[in-house]
Amino acid sequence: MIYTVTFNPSLDYIIQVKDFQTGQINKTTYEKILPGGKGINVAIVLSNLGHESTALGFMAGFTGKEIEHRLANFGCTSSFIQVQEGLSRINVKMKSNEETEINGQGPKIQREDIEKLFKQLDQLTNQDILVISGSIPNTLPDTMYEQILERVQPIGCKVVVDATNTLLMKVLKYHPFLIKPNNFELGEIFGVSLxxxxxxxxxxxxxxxxxxxxxxVSMAGQGAVLLDEKGEVHQSRAPKGEVINSVGAGDSMVAGFLSGYLESNQDTQYAFMKGICCGSASAFSENLATKEEVFALMDTMKD
Structure with a gap:
């Protein structure tokens, strides 16, 4: 089983406003509500590709219930920790002359909530995959990634980490199965431009x-690079297409890689190509990648 952890899930309220004006009443011309968060994106794309997963994390209030409901509509299983104080976030993403985002705070996560998550993770086996991604809310200790990897290390499950800079660097000593920085994040770690x-x-x-x-390493229109566990380097251009929405593309790449890895008896080249096409399929659509879109792009990459 694949498990994803999203520390601060959200309802993403996506709207379009023609010629937005501050201090005025503005009316939307388009609106959509989606469950949000990097781990949640991974879970949704895995479901689209035909793989079961369980979304873990923290939720609170009526917004948390709605996140669970909408995830279920995508065919995803969830087992969130119910937090007593606060509400799960509503993030407003407004498209107008400029793009504007307003992100909520999220619930107040207590120590006992963290312990409940740890007990869930204790049930994993060495046959499972755990995906941890995204930022840490200020109600959690900044060592959460390290605590989780240290906790599950004796279990022997494969751990995927999609985080930036310090969060990523501090967990390398636990030998994560997969990490996915983009070229800018990788360059930032070493103080170079890539x-x-x-x-x-x-x-x-x-x-x-x-x-x-x-x-x-994802590189948007430049494609991607994979250095696999055998030390082999895989490179590829990106599929051709018009980028409509890059939100969730990196998460989709992670889901595609895991899907390909499991389907191909651990063939990292196949997993790499499926990951690239999955990320691109999300970028070329207003929604997250579907199975049909991914395989259509994979066919174009055979040329």
Missing amino acids: TTRDEVIPYAKKLQELGAQNIL
Whole structure:
């Protein structure tokens, strides 16, 4: 089973306003509500690709219940910890002359809530995959990633980490199965600018030397690079298409890689290509990637 952890899930209220004016009444011309959060995106895409997963994390209030409801509509199973104080976030994403985002705070997570999550993680086995991604809300200790990896290390499950800079660097000693920085995040870690796939490779190797098993580096229109656990380097251009919405593309790449890895008896080249096409399929759509969209792009990459 694949488990995803989203520390601060949200309802994303996506709206479009023609010529937004501050201090005035503005009316929407388009609106949509989706469950949000990096781990939740991974769970939804896995479901679209035909894989079961369980979404873990924290939720509160009527907004938390709605997140669970909407996840179920996508065919996803969830087992969130019910937090007593506060509400799960509503994030407003407004498209107008400029794009504007207003993100909510989220509930107040207590120590006993964290312990409940740890008890859930204690039930994992060495056959499971755990995906941890996204930022840590200020009601959680900044060592949450490290605490989780230390907790599950004796279990032997595969852990995927999609986090930035310090959060990522501090968990490499636990040898995560997969990490997925983009080229900007990778460059930020080492204080360099990385714009080509060839430039990415030596820095991916540095992360492998520090403990990561597989390093998947997304590069938007430039494609991606994978340094796999055998030390082999895989590179690819991105599929051709019009980028409509890049939100969730990186999460989709993670889901696609895991899907391909499981379906192909751990063939990292196949997993790599499916990950790239999955990320692109989400970027080329207003919604997250579907199975049909992913395989259509994979067919184009055979040319």
